[in-house]
Amino acid sequence: MPAQTRLFLCLKDNFGVLLHDPGSGATAAIDAPEAAPVEAALKATGWRLTDILVTHHHHDHTGGIEELKERHGCRVVAPDAEADGIPEVDETVSENDTVKVGGLEGRVIETPGHTAGHISYFFPADKLAFVGDTLFSIGCGRVIEGTPPMMWQSLLKLRELPDDTRVYCGHEYTRANIRFARTIEPLNTRLAAREKEVERLLAEGKPTIPSLMRDEKAANPFLRADVPEVAKSLGLAGQPAAQVFAEIRARKNNF
Numbered sequence: 001m002p003a004q005t006r007l008f009l010c011l012k013d014n015f016g017v018l019l020h021d022p023g024s025g026a027t028a029a030i031d032a033p034e035a036a037p038v039e040a041a042l043k044a045t046g047w048r049l050t051d052i053l054v055t056h057h058h059h060d061h062t063g064g065i066e067e068l069k070e071r072h073g074c075r076v077v078a079p080d081a082e083a084d085g086i087p088e089v090d091e092t093v094s095e096n097d098t099v100k101v102g103g104l105e106g107r108v109i110e111t112p113g114h115t116a117g118h119i120s121y122f123f124p125a126d127k128l129a130f131v132g133d134t135l136f137s138i139g140c141g142r143v144i145e146g147t148p149p150m151m152w153q154s155l156l157k158l159r160e161l162p163d164d165t166r167v168y169c170g171h172e173y174t175r176a177n178i179r180f181a182r183t184i185e186p187l188n189t190r191l192a193a194r195e196k197e198v199e200r201l202l203a204e205g206k207p208t209i210p211s212l213m214r215d216e217k218a219a220n221p222f223l224r225a226d227v228p229e230v231a232k233s234l235g236l237a238g239q240p241a242a243q244v245f246a247e248i249r250a251r252k253n254n255f
């Protein structure tokens with residue numbers, strides 16, 4: 001049976017998401033920004049929380065863990081490299097490890113850059129990717145603990161996922177990301193199409209994610225640092241992609 005998901009907002013602009021295996025009844029929260037919205041989503045669905053899969057140690061992704069664990073006794077899975085900074089960890093994982101949520105099988109992809117030990121989770125059977133603060137729709141996370149080349153490599157790993165992968169990220173930043181992306185590729189018609197879709201979703205009060213990897217590849221400038229026209233538009237024709245990426249990230253920081 002295919003996995004089911006439930007998406008909801010937490011804190012100011014964080015996304016919370018539940019991943020549910022209808023076969024076994026297992027349910028994972030991907031990150032736990034705060035407990036109350038997770039509880040509300042559990043109540044609305046009737047699902048029972050069995051696992052929390054953590055992407056990175058930032059408090060706006062881990063603040064609800066202790067309360068949820070106390071109430072549900074759920075297993076907490078976290079990146080090996082950041083386990084010391086995350087409460088109540090039961091199991092640590094690293095590159096290519098398998099994480100089971102009931103009968104669902106996910107794969108760990110190390111995606112450092114935003115934090116030094118950030119990981120993403122990919123569930124190939126359902127083509128679901130939970131990418132935390134590494135990749136946003138039409139954007140990417142700030143490079144806080146890593147370096148731009150490290151972040152670029154992480155994004156390249158995510159870019160290899162199938163085109164029809166549904167991408168769940170950690171924040172609702174899409175509109176602002178699009179405004180910036182237009183300064184990099186003003187003539188990108190796929191970006192214009194995504195903008196239209198996003199404005200419609202927001203006008204309807206809906207989240208702009210999940211997005212499809214196909215659309216991110218076509219319109220997200222941070223996944224397009226190796227596209228010659230993008231390098232050219234930045235005055236960096238012929239330069240290494242990691243350098244082009246660093247320039248795009250620097251411009252976004254000052255946008």
Ligand SMILES: [Zn+2]
Nearest residue numbers: 056058114133
């Ligand atoms: Zn973060």
